[in-house]
Amino acid sequence: MFKKVGILILIFMLSVAGSALAQTPKKGGTLIFGRGGDSVGLDPAYETDGNSFMICDNVYEALVFFKDESTAIEPGLATSWEISPDGLTYTFRLRKGVKFHDGTPFNADAVVFSHGRMMKERKVKFFGKGWDIPKQERPPEYWVSMEMDNTIDSIEAKDEYTVIYKLKRVEAPFLANMGMDFADIISPTAFMKDPKAFVRNPVGTGPFKFVEWIKDDHITLEAFKDYWDKTKGPYLNKAIFRAIPENSVRFLELKAGTIHICQFPNAADIPLARKDPKLQIPTQPGMNIGYLGFNLKKEPWKSNAKLRKAIAHAINRKAIVDNIYQGMGELAKNCIPPTMWGYNKDVPGYAYDVELAKKLLAEAGYPEGKDLPEITLWSMPVARPYNPEGLKVGVAMLGDLGKIGIKARVVSYDWGTYLKRQRDQPEDMDLFQLGWTGDNGDPDNFLAVLFDGLASPAIRTQWHNETYHKLMLEGKQTIDQAKRAEIYKKAQQLMYDEVPVIPVAHSTVMWPALKKVQNFKLHPTGSVSLRSVWLQ
């Protein structure tokens, strides 16, 4: 008995010692990251795509950070902040002793410059001499689509390390927005040296600094020696981001050990990666939703909730997730991902039930689908993070609808036309597939932006529901997060009852990597930080 206990204690101690050893990060080495495409540009204010932000994530930093594997906020370049009781003034106290890669100091003026250059009307005040901010090259897309001009009234540097934002309206997600890529702080000196060239020569305060960019081939970063926080890296000497467009080739490169991480492999390669003893599969539930919407500008969809519900129960979404997402997805109950605060887990979700669907269809006034003309099901022509194969999903849904007597056909366009026509909600569209990848981890960024049709005619699902609209406004104007969570839970229940759209799936991100890559974590926002990564 004692012997056994002794052995157990020994094993325990050894494993603790072992894990402590394994946890001591090793410095040095070059990590090669294989990705599907090259970056478009490296000025965070103007980029829109993941491959550009991926570099920005390592070169720049924002006032607030998102925690590892979560969208909770922690101090970043700002050490603390205060929000005035009326919710209209945000005062950020900045970190001292931070340097940009070009050696210039980070201070309040750099913040005013970085954000001020995106404002349409530049109500900014520098503390020092400041700069004459040049005219915008083009509209800063994220700033515009996050409606920052309608939110921010003025930005002022009160002293060298204090910045004050005055808002035009109470906007609860404002703080989370300040952690997004577009809100990264750039070196004004580097920018002013040649504003047009900055997009190819980024300078920030991040753990890695930019070295070179061979277009369509690779981007090289190296560790920034003067990084302000030495406690968590950077450990790597260099990080190289190689563009390898073909998924299977990228995976072969990983198997050959010539790259360390393989972004977006084919679903079919995941089982192979599992079998390979050299590989690990970092996994993260994606912060996204793929949904099936109704044309709510058009009858019968507009006013017949029973009909919408019948369709929700008729479609075998689990089969779609299992067979088309091939395990890289999760059946959705709500339109926000389960990892997000405010998620309502008490919503039951629509069960796949053909009999119930038939019953609801009859109650809706279309027994066995009679009197319902052939409907169109718009299916996406491209793979998106939330939907790997829109056309296959469309065909699967067609079969399910046929089982309750609804005749439908799949319609598709090229992606640009699809997006444009979908926004117009034309007569020839009945059902449509679409989705969303979240930006800042705030439920407002899904529930209001996608479904509150009363807020703007530009919202992609034109659902006009007064109660929902009120809830969304309340959510925006309440600062307390616990209270906001309750509001969004109510909103999700309302969506379940009214079925403005059918949530289909949240995709799961799996990026296989060599086992010697340590501490590589995927982030729900899709950002890729190599700061604490090291090589065994």
Next chain:
Amino acid sequence: MIGFIIRRILVVIPTLLGVTIVIFSMLAITPGDPAELLLGERATEDSLEAMREYLGLKKPLYVQYWLFIKRVAKFDLGETIWTRQKVSEEIMDRFPATIELAFAAMIISSFFGVLLGIISAAKQYSWFDYASMLGSLLGVSMPVFWLGLMLMLLFSLTLGWFPMSGRLGVDIDLTTITKFFILDSILTRNWAALKDALMHLALPSMALSTIPLAIVARMTRSSMLEVLRQDYIKTARAKGLSEVKIVFKHALRNGLIPVVTVVGLQFGILLGGAILTETVFAWPGVGKWLFDGVVKRDYMVIQGGSLLVASTFVMINLIVDVLYAIINPRISVK
């Protein structure tokens, strides 16, 4: 001769003008809005309007075309919509990669294609003839995409002889002067880089050469067969010349004339960028760039890229015509 070349170069101008008109009208009738593609799901009416205004898409089409021609006349291809870089710079960054790959593929395919063609013709209906013609049939019909993956599986993953993809190892330092890596590594006497660049070139050029190789082999064979039936060959045989001399000295020069045209045309096609090969082998060339431009409706890339492809084609044709005269003095340039 020089007058002929100058005249031919002048013809380029109306040709290119025609090309721009065709491209412009095709863009006008194909659906798709670059602003919409640029902003994706998160586009709002405001951001779309601002973007269209910025891109100049709200101007009538003929105004857009006029502005474009005015720019081109000043040798300015403008800036791309997506990357906000000068189109000319984007081309200069990628075209050397394409030329290098096309050149390597053409060397392989012309050498082996002509060789196979000659032997097949000289030994018509032999097992070698059947085998090489069957092989070239396979070469023409083999999808490059699949072939590329198979080459990688065999030569990189299993045997480890060649690197799988890319143009140069990321651990190799090379000072670029001309952006032709092979040339640059020779100029800077960087032999490690030269070896690495050649190793990277091996698989993609092999994959890319299959189709032109097959075409060249078949063309050489049929053209040689025709020549070998001519009276002067009979005379040569009657004189008692050796078969090797007959084939290589007397028949080949005439037999090669149509082959030169085919090689020229194939080279022109390859210079336009081999989209599939570039995609499979992550080769940073102009083909994939142009293809992406079409998918993203980047008008500036499409216009600049097609001008490049068109002018390359015209130039290649000109060179072929000049070569004609050199190979066969009976064809005089008028």
